[in-house]
Amino acid sequence: MHIPDGFLATPVWATLDVAALPATGWIVRRAQREFEEARIPLLGVMGAFVFAAQMINFPVGIGTSGHLVGGALLAFTLGPAAASVVMAAILTIQALVFQDGGILALGPNVVNMAIAGVLAGYLPFYLWGGGRWRKLSIFAGGTLSVLVSAILALAELLISGVKMPGAVLGVSLALFVVSGLLEGGITLAVIQALESIQPGFIRKPAAGRSFALGAVSVGAVLLAAVGVLFASAAPDGIERLGRETGIAAHARTLLETPLSGYEVTFLHSSWAGRAAAGLAGLALIYIACLAIGRAVARHRSG
Amino acid sequence: MHHVVLERWSRGRSIIHRRDPRAKLATLLVFLVVLATAHHNLVWLSLALLAFLAAAVIAAGLPLTGALARAGIVLPFSAVFAAVSWLAGDPARAVALLLKSYLSALAVLVAVSTTPLPALIRGLEMTGAPRFLLMVAQFLYRYLFVISEEAQHMTKAAASRGATARSLAGSGSRFRAAAGALAVLFARSYGRAEDIHRAMLARGFEGSFRTLGALDFRRSDACFAALASLLLILTRVAIERAG
Numbered sequence: 001m002h003i004p005d006g007f008l009a010t011p012v013w014a015t016l017d018v019a020a021l022p023a024t025g026w027i028v029r030r031a032q033r034e035f036e037e038a039r040i041p042l043l044g045v046m047g048a049f050v051f052a053a054q055m056i057n058f059p060v061g062i063g064t065s066g067h068l069v070g071g072a073l074l075a076f077t078l079g080p081a082a083a084s085v086v087m088a089a090i091l092t093i094q095a096l097v098f099q100d101g102g103i104l105a106l107g108p109n110v111v112n113m114a115i116a117g118v119l120a121g122y123l124p125f126y127l128w129g130g131g132r133w134r135k136l137s138i139f140a141g142g143t144l145s146v147l148v149s150a151i152l153a154l155a156e157l158l159i160s161g162v163k164m165p166g167a168v169l170g171v172s173l174a175l176f177v178v179s180g181l182l183e184g185g186i187t188l189a190v191i192q193a194l195e196s197i198q199p200g201f202i203r204k205p206a207a208g209r210s211f212a213l214g215a216v217s218v219g220a221v222l223l224a225a226v227g228v229l230f231a232s233a234a235p236d237g238i239e240r241l242g243r244e245t246g247i248a249a250h251a252r253t254l255l256e257t258p259l260s261g262y263e264v265t266f267l268h269s270s271w272a273g274r275a276a277a278g279l280a281g282l283a284l285i286y287i288a289c290l291a292i293g294r295a296v297a298r299h300r301s302g
Numbered sequence: 303m304h305h306v307v308l309e310r311w312s313r314g315r316s317i318i319h320r321r322d323p324r325a326k327l328a329t330l331l332v333f334l335v336v337l338a339t340a341h342h343n344l345v346w347l348s349l350a351l352l353a354f355l356a357a358a359v360i361a362a363g364l365p366l367t368g369a370l371a372r373a374g375i376v377l378p379f380s381a382v383f384a385a386v387s388w389l390a391g392d393p394a395r396a397v398a399l400l401l402k403s404y405l406s407a408l409a410v411l412v413a414v415s416t417t418p419l420p421a422l423i424r425g426l427e428m429t430g431a432p433r434f435l436l437m438v439a440q441f442l443y444r445y446l447f448v449i450s451e452e453a454q455h456m457t458k459a460a461a462s463r464g465a466t467a468r469s470l471a472g473s474g475s476r477f478r479a480a481a482g483a484l485a486v487l488f489a490r491s492y493g494r495a496e497d498i499h500r501a502m503l504a505r506g507f508e509g510s511f512r513t514l515g516a517l518d519f520r521r522s523d524a525c526f527a528a529l530a531s532l533l534l535i536l537t538r539v540a541i542e543r544a545g
Contacts, residue, residue: 004376005410006402007383010339028432040434040509041502044441045495049488051446052453056487058480059473068484077488089439096414096422097308097443099375099407104334162383162399163390189481190488197489 001153002094002109005102009160016156017107023115024088030081046078047086047093058186066182071113072121072145073187076129076138077194077201080122087114112152120221121145130204135188142187147180148221307372311364311415318362318416323425325523330413332531334406336538347541348401354533355408362416369415373408380404419443424517437511445498449491456483 008016035043050070058066074083088110094100101109121144124137154172158164164172194201312319318326333351340347359369380403384396414422423436460483 002379004380004403005334005338005406006399007380013338024435025432028434032434039499040437041441041498042492042495043438045445045449045491045498047438047442048445048449049491051442052449052487052491053484055450055453055457056480056484057457059476073488085435085438086442088435089442092435092439093443093446096410097419099373099410102334102403102406103330103410104338104406157383162387162395163392164386165390168386168389185477186481186484189478190484193478193482193485194488197485201489201492 001112001150002091002101003105003112003153003156004099005104007102007160007162008105008108008156012156012160013104013108016111017104020107020110020115024110027081027084027088027115031079031085033081034079035082043078043082043086044089046074047090050074050086050090058182066179066186068186068190069146069183071118071149072125072138072142072183073190075118075122075145076125076141076187076191077203079203080119080126083122084114084118087118090114108153108156112149112156116152116223117145117149120148123218123221138191139184139188141184143180143184144221145180146183147176148223150176150179152223307368308411308415309418311362312418314363314416316362316416318358318412321416321526322517322519322523323417323421324428324517324519325527326413326417327422327425327429328527329530329534330409332534333409336534337402337405337409340402340538340542343541343544344398344401346544347538348405350537350541351405351534352408354537355405355412358412358416362412364415369408369411373404373411376403376407421517428517433510440511445494448494449487452490453487456487 031043050068053068053070056067058068071083071087074086077083078086091101091106091109091114095103095106095109121141124140124144128134128137151173154169154176191202337347337351356366356370359366377400380400384399387393387399388396417425420440423440427433427436460479
């Protein structure tokens with residue numbers, strides 16, 4: 001589920017864009033450590049493979065078919081960090097070339113699918129992939145990757161105030177579960193077929209063992225669980241949450257304080273303040289990106 | 303295919319095509335932010351923005367109806383959510399979802415169909431986005447056609463052997479056959495990537511792309527970005543004041 005531009009409220013997309021930048025920077029750095037730079041072709045071609053895999057249909061029941069989403073499969077074969085980078089590259093190309101997913105919504109989409117989805121999909125394999133539960137962990141990984149990204153996307157839409165009646169919400173959650181189980185089945189079947197061709201393709205779970213990745217994966221799963229609770233408890237979105245807790249009001253004053261001076265002096269209108277805040281946010285993102293880039297460059301050369 | 307058309311459109315020589323990718327990216331961002339943060343008088347603002355985009359399409363010498371139709375790719379997805387919002391008693395949001403998603407997609411389409419993707423990615427690279435990620439994206443785009451064609455050949459070959467005849471095999475075995483095909487495609491892509499890597503090393507690849515002809519950000523590009531952004535912001539101010 002790629003969120004287009006115009007669906008998310010400004011605070012939601014801006015926050016997630018800001019969050020996605022350092023996260024992507026971190027994951028890119030990890031992937032670079034595992035794959036030296038000269039192996040970029042491998043990641044690019046595997047991204048093209050995930051695109052092309054959509055052309056191969058899997059029969060599901062009567063008359064319907066599904067296809068591979070790919071995040072978990074890539075995580076099991078290339079490692080979680082490289083899989084995140086490939087998924088982020090896919091999302092970028094889809095947003096730019098195919099108008100599938102928005103540009104301002106690229107941050108949210110990357111967080112949902114490339115980071116939370118891939119890491120959540122890798123988590124069962126990371127925990128149980130070496131032992132007796134291997135098959136089950138692969139299946140669960142595929143299922144979780146789709147389920148976590150879909151639930152995060154749904155939660156973001158609800159927080160943005162897109163209203164959904166309870167019945168629609170229930171149906172969409174059921175659909176997510178079905179497509180998650182399908183992804184799990186496809187991932188397991190493909191992994192088994194791959195092992196019969198050449199066992200070396202699937203990485204050992206120990207290869208990517210790290211505390212930080214584990215923590216982020218657990219965080220992604222927890223976030224999705226909270227998303228479900230939130231979605232079922234407060235379908236009216238953040239407005240109700242804000243009314244009940246007063247958090248939104250505080251957050252708003254906090255957000256607007258640095259810019260309120262300008263508003264009073266020469267703009268005199270609230271939307272101009274919001275636009276200025278948006279542009280200021282983008283400028284901040286840009287500066288953060290540059291700073292991270294510099295830091296990475298210095299780290300690598302030093 | 304969609305991207306083949308974009309590829310052809312992006313090779314033009316119009317005044318919009320000649321602008322530096324960074325100027326177009328900056329203008330695109332201003333456009334998207336102006337649209338995304340708008341709440342009042344959205345219909346009038348959308349009409350004005352649509353007129354600007356149409357003017358840009360005509361100035362770039364692209365077919366207007368073709369561009370408008372191609373941006374419609376987002377509408378099925380938006381329409382579902384718009385219908386749900388409408389049913390939930392929020393018609394204003396339903397209209398906003400449709401207008402905002404369509405216009406954003408059209409704006410991205412105008413930017414991408416007037417800039418060849420390698421130039422666009424180079425522009426992104428110079429604004430500080432992670433280079434590794436952008437190189438992966440560029441490779442992905444370059445081999446998209448190749449691997450997709452291979453997948454098409456495989457599905458055609460499978461179909462010609464009777465894989466689509468539902469009566470011949472049960473759902474389970476067709477599922478396994480599809481998984482096998484995907485595994486073969488995976489192995490071939492992996493092998494191809496290693497061949498590409500070796501060929502690149504043999505030609506002296508040392509970890510980054512080199513391009514002929516650097517981008518240069520001229521005064522006209524700065525003027526374009528500044529004027530277009532100012533126009534967008536002033537339009538929005540005027541429309542909000544009028545309402």
